[in-house]
Amino acid sequence: MERSIPFNQPCLAGKELEYVRQAVDLGKLAGDGEFARRCAALLEERFQIAKVVLTNSCTAALEMAALLCDLAPGDEVLLPSFTFVSTANAVVRCGATPVFVDIRPDTLNLDESLLESLVSSNTRAIFPVHYAGIGCAMDAIAEFAAQRELIVVEDAAQAVHASWEGRALGSFGHLAAFSFHETKNFICGEGGALAINDSRFFKRAEILRDKGTDRQRFFRGEVDKYTWVDTGSSYTCSELGAAFLYGQLEQMDQISARREAVYQRYRTGLAALEAAGHLKLPLVPENCQTNFHMFYLLLNDQQTRDDLLEYLREQAIHAVFHYVPLHSSPMGRAAGKTPRPLPVTEMVSNQLLRLPLFPDLSTADQHRVIDAVHGFFER
Ligand SMILES: *Cc1c(COP(=O)(O)O)cnc(C)c1O
Numbered sequence: 001m002e003r004s005i006p007f008n009q010p011c012l013a014g015k016e017l018e019y020v021r022q023a024v025d026l027g028k029l030a031g032d033g034e035f036a037r038r039c040a041a042l043l044e045e046r047f048q049i050a051k052v053v054l055t056n057s058c059t060a061a062l063e064m065a066a067l068l069c070d071l072a073p074g075d076e077v078l079l080p081s082f083t084f085v086s087t088a089n090a091v092v093r094c095g096a097t098p099v100f101v102d103i104r105p106d107t108l109n110l111d112e113s114l115l116e117s118l119v120s121s122n123t124r125a126i127f128p129v130h131y132a133g134i135g136c137a138m139d140a141i142a143e144f145a146a147q148r149e150l151i152v153v154e155d156a157a158q159a160v161h162a163s164w165e166g167r168a169l170g171s172f173g174h175l176a177a178f179s180f181h182e183t184k185n186f187i188c189g190e191g192g193a194l195a196i197n198d199s200r201f202f203k204r205a206e207i208l209r210d211k212g213t214d215r216q217r218f219f220r221g222e223v224d225k226y227t228w229v230d231t232g233s234s235y236t237c238s239e240l241g242a243a244f245l246y247g248q249l250e251q252m253d254q255i256s257a258r259r260e261a262v263y264q265r266y267r268t269g270l271a272a273l274e275a276a277g278h279l280k281l282p283l284v285p286e287n288c289q290t291n292f293h294m295f296y297l298l299l300n301d302q303q304t305r306d307d308l309l310e311y312l313r314e315q316a317i318h319a320v321f322h323y324v325p326l327h328s329s330p331m332g333r334a335a336g337k338t339p340r341p342l343p344v345t346e347m348v349s350n351q352l353l354r355l356p357l358f359p360d361l362s363t364a365d366q367h368r369v370i371d372a373v374h375g376f377f378e379r
Pocket of ligand 1: 058060158190192
């Protein structure tokens with residue numbers, strides 16, 4: 001059996017380990033140390049975001065966002081069913097109801113043309129997800145939200161360093177959540193960030209993130225003791241994670257360029273199969289600048305997708321499917337609403353397959369993957 005090719009492999013890109021050592025030497029390893037400050041400043045500047053705070057995951061950032069929206073039982077939030085559970089879980093934890101929206105067949109992102117048919121007097125927010133590092137139609141979504149005074153929270157877990165019409169994803173919504181989980185583009189094991197573009201949320205975000213206390217004000221000398229003033233949790237990122245992350249963020253352009261090389265080799269290597277009608281490759285609209293987070297194939301039916309997954313597995317190539325639609329999951333059925341059928345979500349869930357993509361994927365290994373996909377259709 002040939003050596004196996006993993007789906008993902010975390011990489012070192014620069015000074016990550018040196019910075020972890022420096023963090024230890026600085027003697028402060030809990031949240032909000034020197035490296036956390038540097039990461040936040042870098043993200044604010046690169047992406048033109050008013051304020052960024054690091055969190056211990058994107059899940060934590062989404063929970064903070066839901067709390068900042070003041071969601072309560074009876075409130076509804078419009079979000080795609082084709083997403084990771086954390087997008088919806090944040091809403092459900094507040095007792096509010098996710099209302100599942102179908103996705104567009106071209107970008108696999110929330111279909112903005114359906115919002116009008118799903119909005120109600122209980123709708124408080126929209127949580128668009130930028131799938132595969134390709135931006136949602138942020139102009140239409142922002143305009144729709146503004147007309148109805150809805151809060152927009154971007155789930156930009158997969159979209160760090162991607163943009164829409166030249167503007168960074170994560171800078172559009174009132175709030176946005178990033179992930180630095182090891183499967184994402186820039187990593188620190190487990191980590192995330194909340195982007196706050198609307199200054200009315202600055203003060204409360206600081207409190208929610210620090211267990212519902214005003215400890216940050218105390219640290220700044222604005223109060224003479226700190227106390228419990230709101231709800232909250234422990235959402236901060238450890239300084240060890242922040243130090244590692246800073247090593248990655250400094251190399252964002254280099255990491256993206258390496259991912260792009262892999263992405264483009266897939267596109268070239270598989271173009272003939274698309275031309276022959278065997279599958280579809282990812283579509284990147286002209287107004288989207290992707291971060292090359294993912295390379296997926298859309299097969300013509302579920303049987304072919306499942307057979308191809310199995311065929312690759314037999315050759316020790318780890319390809320994977322994606323999301324079981326949330327509206328059909330046990331929790332989604334119990335806690336969410338699905339007012340309309342979601343045919344595109346169901347089709348994509350059955351027919352999508354993701355290929356290995358990481359900066360250190362060698363050309364030789366990648367050719368093995370490309371040849372195997374061709375081999376499958378030539379059987
Ligand atoms: C990865 C991911 C998350 C969760 O990120 P964590 O940092 O692991 O909590 C949330 N939403 C989407 C769309 C994701 O891809």
